[in-house]
């Protein structure tokens with residue numbers, strides 16, 4: 070394992086204020102995640118898994134504590150810098166796939182590249198590489214409603230990969246899939262960390278899914294328990 | 296794919312919405328253009344150079360009140376006036392008509408020569424009209440419309456004058472802004488009304504547009520505190536006030552236009568906000584992928600603007616083509632003659648549509664800009 074962690078979380082807390090009531094979603098979480106790790110984030114519902122993932126991925130902000138990703142203090146970036154940072158450094162995979170229904174697989178994967186300086190043919194090459202990686206090069210021109218759930222999730226993974234980010238975050242990526250499709254998706258995520266040098270953080274409830282990872286972290290009531 | 300195709304695909308994703316939005320914008324723009332054209336037709340007679348040199352004096356109390364004929368001597372002496380003639384609206388019904396779409400005026404033909412200078416006599420002879428007190432000069436449009444010829448007779452039934460007219464066509468004129476009128480000898484009115492103490496209005500031509508204001512002031516002043524005070528104004532101003540007798544056309548078209556625009560706004564605002572609400576989650580995903588506020592803002596604006604623009608182009612040019620094809624003059628018995636959809640009116644409707652496009656994008660765009668990615672992702676679709 071490399072010496073420098075890619076993700077350093079220190080004393081991270083997230084508190085939602087609801088009227089007089091404080092909901093503590095994260096309570097002093099500290100973790101290190103190293104390059105090429107495939108971390109499974111587990112824990113009961115409401116334990117703060119998604120919250121942690123969102124803060125690390127730069128789509129939510131902490132109440133206290135710091136997150137360094139590749140040495141960058143994410144909290145120090147403004148909205149616009151953060152957006153650019155996400156585009157270049159983080160790939161997102163969601164439980165509900167979240168593809169744009171009117172776009173083909175290729176166009177969905179191309180979306181994050183529209184924010185880069187790449188020209189049309191460079192974009193196409195990268196999109197095709199990403200779709201090949203998830204085994205869907207032949208379904209390039211299909212829209213999401215012409216694909217199975219498992220295929221849609223693989224397109225979503227291609228979209229997460231296409232900008233070649235260091236970090237891929239996935240929130241229950243197999244939550245809506247049957248066992249076979251889940252296994253396909255998990256194998257792809259595993260290959261990403263093992264063969265493509267990505268760091269993958271995956272939230273899951275499923276111990277079988279977690280077994281694909283290199284390590285599991287357990288959250289309970291906003292705290293790391295093991 | 297590029298950004299523009301992405302925006303287009305989003306805009307066109309719901310066919311029903313596209314049809315609803317585009318067609319409602321198109322229809323509203325069509326109504327708007329038509330109303331504005333109607334208003335222009337009724338209130339602002341096309342300007343001509345000669346018309347800007349003409350002044351009309353009428354009774355200050357109301358246009359229906361006559362003026363004493365003896366005022367002529369005073370008016371003639373006012374400097375700056377080149378020619379003056381009595382000018383009295385007869386308002387008769389032609390032949391068997393229930394409504395007649397052209398006006399008849401009693402004038403002094405000899406004096407009138409120096410006033411309606413832009414008209415040319417194209418058939419018959421002006422002098423023939425001058426010589427025969429039972430003849431008239433007719434506008435070419437009216438001649439054509441009723442398939443008349445020089446020498447034919449036109450009969451009019453008086454409406455507020457207790458007399459009828461039977462006029463031989465001696466001359467036909469053309470080249471004025473409105474080639475429809477019929478002009479006859481004022482003497483016919485004078486004789487019928489006990490040797491003419493009265494005229495409807497005075498019609499004048501002034502030396503230059505520059506002296507018109509002084510001349511107008513001088514006329515008004517000349518009859519101040521007399522039994523018949525007058526109000527002089529340019530022909531154009533006069534025609535506008537005359538039109539106001541038909542009802543306040545301007546405020547009517549304005550209020551109908553506002554209702555149209557307001558309704559249109561409700562439609563576009565609600566369809567646009569529906570369209571964006573449906574897509575809130577997708578927009579949150581785009582944010583997560585790195586799209587910034589101003590980018591999402593411009594996507595929404597472009598989509599709304601594009602749909603409104605498509606509707607506007609369709610509605611405005613469709614209406615323009617429609618009104619240039621239809622022969623309204625024939626259809627309305629000469630009431631609407633030109634009904635010209637001007638570039639100005641089209642531009643105005645285009646601007647209204649553009650503003651609507653922007654306004655209806657505003658709410659959704661702001662909501663999207665304010666939305667946090669996490670909240671947006673939680674939206675159930």
Ligand SMILES: Nc1ncnc2c1ncn2[C@@H]1O[C@H](COP(=O)(O)OP(=O)(O)OP(=O)(O)O)[C@@H](O)[C@H]1O
Nearest residue numbers: 085087092093094113114115116117118119120121
């Ligand atoms: N916007 C919010 N306002 C108030 N409380 C919130 C908000 N978002 C999350 N929470 C609370 O924070 C805690 C952690 O939520 P989080 O979504 O991270 O849980 P989770 O571990 O992902 O659960 P699940 O497995 O059900 O997805 C929960 O108690 C939740 O109710």
Ligand SMILES: [Mg+2]
Nearest residue numbers: 118119120240
């Ligand atoms: Mg969760």
